[in-house]
Amino acid sequence: MKKLPKKNKGVKSFFFRCALNMSLTDLIKGNGHIKGLNRDHLREMQDYFTDPEEKALFQKACDFAYENLRSVLRDNGDSFLAHMVESTYILHTEIRPICEEAGIKLSVLDYVALMIHDVHEECKDVYLRDIGKMFGKEVYRRIDAMSTEATGIDRHRKGFDKVIGTAGDIPSVPLLKLGDRTHNVRTLYGKEEWKQMEIAADTRMRFVPLARYLGFEAIAQDLDDLSRIYTLVDEDKxxxxxxxxxxxxxxxxxxxxxxxxxxxASPAMVSH
Structure with missing residues (x-):
């Protein structure tokens, strides 16, 4: 059964309507088009896994994201599938190498969780428990840790607190959330001004110090610079x-x- 966009997430473009008749394999080979999707990034991550079981599990996650998110649009007009791919690609290219240098290996479960982390929020007929049944308890726990049902002014704080509170049991969760937030901030240009300001302020307040604390200085600086584009910065605050x-x-x-x-870097942030 084909999934419909949640509420009024956007209108299917001509390219999306064509893509409904394409498979993910077709797209990777160069046939068809989904806005914002970088086929090379997806192909590179698929080739990274050499163990047959890991490769099959990651492919299953890619197929699941494709089936459910290919026609759901983000505020900037890109497919949500592109957000899944690019968030995971940040994990793969900007976070994983530093982890490996420090002797920390990310699991295929981390890749899988990030590749499908928004499906249950953007598709009204897919629930987190369904994802748990399909991909197992550990993927479920990672996605659940990245999700929050909180609303209102405290939702960012509560979401961040949940990520940190879960990290004792699943140390990779802050890394996954960092990949997700980094891509969100890099694509803030497509959101309404009040959303830009809200996300930028939350990013500067919580995710910049998180990135610096963990040791991802390049990401921290990028988030800091981008946040300053969208919100006023009170250095003392x-x-x-x-x-x-x-x-x-x-x-x-x-x-x-x-x-x-x-x-x-973390005790005092870089001043501009």
Whole structure:
């Protein structure tokens, strides 16, 4: 059964209508088009897995994301499938190498969870419990940790608190959320102004110190720079927030991936 966009997420373009008759394999080979989808990035990640079972599981996640999100549009007009692919590609190319240098190996379960993390939120007839049945408990736990049902002004704080609170059991969750947020911020240009300001402020307040604490300095600087485009920066306020977030991370025993970088950068953020 084909999935319909949730509520009024957008209108199917001509290219999307054509893509409904395409398979994911067709798209990777160069046939058809889904707006925002980088086939090379998807192909590179699929080729990364050499173990047959891991390769099959990641392919299953790609197919699941394709089936459910190919015709659902984001605010910037791209397919939500593109967001899944690019968030996971950030994990693959900007987060994984630094982890591996530190002796930390990401699991195929991390890739799978990030590739499908928005399906249950964007498709009204797909539930998180369904994903758990299809992909197993560990994928379910990762996606659940990245999701929040909170609404209103506190939803960003509650969502972040949930990520950090889960990290003791699943250390990769902050890394997955960082990949997701990084792509969201890099595509803020497509959102309404009030959403841009809200997400930018939350990013600067919580995710910049998180990235620096973990040791992902390049991502932290990118998020910091992009946040300043969309929101006014109160340096004193953010320095206070940095200290608070770092204290929270330390209290929860969150492991630094690259301690030497994090210890140098995190106590005081770079001033512009």
């Amino acid at each position: 953010y320095r206070e927030s940095d200290t608070k977030i770092i204290g929270m991370l330390e209290k929860n025993g969150i492991r630094r991936v690259v301690p030497q970088y994090a210890l140098e």
